[in-house]
Amino acid sequence: MAGAASRGYKVVKVHHGEPYEMKRFAAMSTRLRGYAMRMTVSGALAQPLTQFLASIALAIVLAIAVMQSTTDQTTIGGFVAFVTAMLLIISPLKHLIDINQPLQRGVTAAELIFGLIDEPAEPAGGGRALLRAQGKVEFQQVCFSYGQANAPTLRDLSFTVAPGEVCAFVGQSGSGKTTLINLLPRFFDPSAGQILIDDVPLTEYCLTDVRSQLAFVSQEVVLFNDSIAANVAYGQTIDRLRVEQALAAAHLTELIAELPEGMDTAIGGNGMRLSGGQRQRLAIARAIYKDAPILILDEATSALDAESERHVQAALEVLMRGRTTLVIAHRLATIERANRILVLEAGQIVEQGGHAELLQQNGRYAQLYHLQHQSQQVT
Ligand SMILES: Nc1ncnc2c1ncn2[C@@H]1O[C@H](COP(=O)(O)OP(=O)(O)OP(=O)(O)O)[C@@H](O)[C@H]1O
Ligand SMILES: [Mg+2]
Numbered sequence: 393m394a395g396a397a398s399r400g401y402k403v404v405k406v407h408h409g410e411p412y413e414m415k416r417f418a419a420m421s422t423r424l425r426g427y428a429m430r431m432t433v434s435g436a437l438a439q440p441l442t443q444f445l446a447s448i449a450l451a452i453v454l455a456i457a458v459m460q461s462t463t464d465q466t467t468i469g470g471f472v473a474f475v476t477a478m479l480l481i482i483s484p485l486k487h488l489i490d491i492n493q494p495l496q497r498g499v500t501a502a503e504l505i506f507g508l509i510d511e512p513a514e515p516a517g518g519g520r521a522l523l524r525a526q527g528k529v530e531f532q533q534v535c536f537s538y539g540q541a542n543a544p545t546l547r548d549l550s551f552t553v554a555p556g557e558v559c560a561f562v563g564q565s566g567s568g569k570t571t572l573i574n575l576l577p578r579f580f581d582p583s584a585g586q587i588l589i590d591d592v593p594l595t596e597y598c599l600t601d602v603r604s605q606l607a608f609v610s611q612e613v614v615l616f617n618d619s620i621a622a623n624v625a626y627g628q629t630i631d632r633l634r635v636e637q638a639l640a641a642a643h644l645t646e647l648i649a650e651l652p653e654g655m656d657t658a659i660g661g662n663g664m665r666l667s668g669g670q671r672q673r674l675a676i677a678r679a680i681y682k683d684a685p686i687l688i689l690d691e692a693t694s695a696l697d698a699e700s701e702r703h704v705q706a707a708l709e710v711l712m713r714g715r716t717t718l719v720i721a722h723r724l725a726t727i728e729r730a731n732r733i734l735v736l737e738a739g740q741i742v743e744q745g746g747h748a749e750l751l752q753q754n755g756r757y758a759q760l761y762h763l764q765h766q767s768q769q770v771t
Contacts, residue, residue: 435493442489446482453478515578517599525590525605527555527685527716529576533585536571536739545571546739548585553716555685558729560721562760563736569720570611572736573688576718577603589686607679607715611690613671615663620648621655623663624677634681642677642707644670668692669700676707687712689719691726733757 404413457474460466466474529552536546545568553559561569575582578594586593594602615623621635635655639648647670651657663671672692679687689708696704705725712719712729721727728747735743735750735757743750743757750757 431493438489438492439486442486446485450478450482514599515581515595517578517594517602518596519598520592520596520601522589522592522597522601522605525685528588528590529553529686529716529718530588530591531585532588534572534575534582534587535584536575536580536582538571544583544739546575546582549739549741550585551734551741551744553718553732555716556714557731558712558717558719560719560727560730560733561736562721562727562733562757564760567736568739569736570690571739573690573718573720576686576688577606577608605684606686606688607682607684607711608688609672609675609679609690609711611692611720613663613675613692615659615666615671615674617658617661619653619656619658620651620674623659623674624655624681626678628681635677638677638681641680641710642673643703644673644677667700669696669704672696672704673707676704676711680707680711685715687715687717687719689717689721689726691720691722735760 404410454475457466457471461468461471531549531551534546534549535544537544549572551559561572563569571580574580575587576594578599581595586595588594589597589602589605616626620639621630621632624635624638625631632655639645639655648654659665659674663674666674689712701723705723708726719726719730721730721733727733730747732744733747733750734741735755737756743753743755745753751761
């Protein structure tokens with residue numbers, strides 16, 4: 393989110409969206425002014441109204457008191473005490489009315505806050521501990537849909553990835569690839585079927601243990617406005633030696649050497665001071681540092697220049713070594729390296745096999761491949 397916000401300005405500038413954004417800003421300001429105005433007016437109206445009502449009440453009570461005193465029902469002392477008490481009560485009454493406005497505002501805010509508190513907590517998972525998985529991943533007839541109203545995004549997916557194997561997913565945009573890998577860290581749970589790591593259903597493991605088995609390099613690189621070292625060791629204590637090794641493995645040593653403060657250099661909001669390829673490599677360094685047995689890779693669709701691409705490929709090579717890898721592949725090089733390719737279409741596996749084998753079958757994969765071959769990418 394923060395990343396999207398910080399990159400938003402580029403879209404605005406490139407598309408000449410300034411007038412549009414200004415209009416939006418003006419419209420929002422007008423609305424806000426309207427609300428503020430209404431609040432002030434209702435607040436200001438309340439005061440004279442209460443004053444008026446209080447005065448009427450006072451007049452009536454005073455009239456009764458005067459009437460009583462003329463018929464000798466009360467003493468002078470009693471009369472004076474009564475009138476003084478009446479006068480004294482007006483001011484607290486006014487304050488009571490003034491409370492109404494902040495109270496209403498507080499109630500509205502409380503509604504929002506309680507709404508957030510009432511959000512269901514993430515499932516803690518079962519009690520089973522998992523120190524370090526072997527890395528076998530299995531999907532058994534997994535179905536998933538975003539909300540009940542939507543059509544199912546994943547339908548009856550079954551496959552097994554052996555420890556250390558590289559399994560690539562290809563398919564058209566929107567075929568459900570990202571959804572599929574988001575099920576592994578339990579960002580969502582399948583609506584039917586189950587997912588197993590080392591032959592045990594995910595739900596039986598402690599949630600934090602499941603997530604500590606996974607290194608995730610997502611489609612959108614997310615970096616924090618902190619030093620390079622803090623970004624690499626994100627979520628863990630910074631071991632400078634290991635950070636250095638991870639950076640070297642991710643082909644970032646040269647970059648670090650050029651920076652004035654080395655790995656302690658701040659990289660700006662979402663790594664603004666880095667190039668696209670460097671940002672990707674930093675995300676890879678983070679995954680290398682985490683050293684998890686299962687790697688999930690959602691390759692960026694954005695193409696890099698040849699030199700950058702070579703560095704990223706080399707960094708990926710190190711990262712994937714000895715780990716079970718589930719990769720959404722857009723790069724030809726990654727796909728060719730995969731032990732197995734699963735072709736997804738509308739949330740279903742329509743073909744699977746090796747690169748050469750699938751090409752020979754001349755089916756969906758071959759079609760996708762030929763379609764994208766000229767740009768050296770398969771999407
Ligand atoms: N949070 C969401 N809520 C509702 N629908 C969603 C959500 N995320 C994705 N979808 C829908 O689910 C389908 C699959 O999306 P997904 O992101 O898994 O596709 P993908 O294969 O990763 O595509 P791409 O190659 O473009 O990244 C799409 O039709 C999309 O509209
Ligand atoms: Mg995707």
